[in-house]
Amino acid sequence: MASIKLVVIDQPGADHLKVLGTLPESITVDVSNQAALLRESVQEADVILNGIPDGHLLRDIFPHATRLRWVHSLSDGVEKILFPELVASPAILTNARGVFKQALAEFVIAAVLYFAKDFRRLIRSQQAGIWQQFEMQEAHGKVMGIVGYGETGRACAERARPLGMKVLGLRRRPELSRGDPWLDAVLGPDGLHGLLAQSDYVVLAAPHTPQTRRLIGKVELAVMKASAVLINVGRGSLVDETALVDALEQGRIRGAALDVYETAPLPSAHPFYRLENVLLSPHYADHTPGFNERDMEFFTQNLQRFLNGEPLRNVVDKEAGY
Numbered sequence: 001m002a003s004i005k006l007v008v009i010d011q012p013g014a015d016h017l018k019v020l021g022t023l024p025e026s027i028t029v030d031v032s033n034q035a036a037l038l039r040e041s042v043q044e045a046d047v048i049l050n051g052i053p054d055g056h057l058l059r060d061i062f063p064h065a066t067r068l069r070w071v072h073s074l075s076d077g078v079e080k081i082l083f084p085e086l087v088a089s090p091a092i093l094t095n096a097r098g099v100f101k102q103a104l105a106e107f108v109i110a111a112v113l114y115f116a117k118d119f120r121r122l123i124r125s126q127q128a129g130i131w132q133q134f135e136m137q138e139a140h141g142k143v144m145g146i147v148g149y150g151e152t153g154r155a156c157a158e159r160a161r162p163l164g165m166k167v168l169g170l171r172r173r174p175e176l177s178r179g180d181p182w183l184d185a186v187l188g189p190d191g192l193h194g195l196l197a198q199s200d201y202v203v204l205a206a207p208h209t210p211q212t213r214r215l216i217g218k219v220e221l222a223v224m225k226a227s228a229v230l231i232n233v234g235r236g237s238l239v240d241e242t243a244l245v246d247a248l249e250q251g252r253i254r255g256a257a258l259d260v261y262e263t264a265p266l267p268s269a270h271p272f273y274r275l276e277n278v279l280l281s282p283h284y285a286d287h288t289p290g291f292n293e294r295d296m297e298f299f300t301q302n303l304q305r306f307l308n309g310e311p312l313r314n315v316v317d318k319e320a321g322y
Helices: 015-022 035-044 056-064 084-088 101-116 119-128 151-163 189-198 218-223 241-249 291-308
Strands: 004-009 027-032 047-050 070-073 092-094 143-147 166-170 185-187 201-204 229-232 255-258 278-280
Touching: 004 015, 004 035, 004 056, 015 027, 015 291, 027 035, 035 056, 047 056, 047 291, 056 084, 070 291, 101 119, 101 151, 101 201, 101 229, 101 255, 101 278, 143 151, 143 189, 151 166, 166 189, 185 189, 189 218, 218 241, 241 255
Parallel strands: 004 027, 004 047, 047 070, 070 092, 143 166, 143 201, 166 185, 201 229, 229 255, 255 278
Antiparallel strands: none
16 A cells, blocks of 8 residues: 555644544654644645644645645635635545534524524523413424535434424525425525525525625515524524624514624624524534544545545535535
């Protein structure tokens, strides 16, 4: 077996990197988060594993990686590492798409039930020692519209249908989901407003691209039902937060459940914190026990495919951005 060199941009000694010690002896592994060391090490690198999402070190060392064939991102989102030199290079880029889909889909279902059963009201009454009865909603019969019907979107649909929900999906290439058993209908990008108008729960699971930036703004929020809830587990850039705050304050939609934001950490003075109709997660909905290990497991499986000369999984279309 030919020898290869793997350069890992991450914290040396991190627990999730222990699996690298089990790799074949034909693979030389260098781990660092120091630019000077990485610049020297990467000159002989065949593969880069990027574990620092903001991409500043990858961008710094990339010009020195003259024999590089493959870059893998431990994150799903790759917008911060799609700098022009990487996009133009012949190196393959892969990511963690789908690795965290189960946890994110569970958060989406939790958000649906949170609003359907009005858990905030229940907790408030319990804390105040008040016996206050009210009618709750059912998820059954409601419509979930999923914007970005990829791995995570499909995992949401798979969990919504057993609750008796109708599911609409929207994706750039709807033909890829024709006949999907979890969908009642699949739409292309021009079907966004139709999906928004029909949905009781709008789930955003799309990637960040120039086309999806602020996809949900004032006009789109106005199209939604006044009783609808927006749930974002995609990217914070998908939503115009100023428009969303205004819609929530004015009651133009019922509420929002958010795991991602335009700025993270969310500033302490942000209006989201004071709004009673918002459920906030600190961008941690996919951080469940063993999530780092699952991330590395996917990479090592892909690494074996690389060694065997097999097609890699989760190849990113560098021009499309995901």
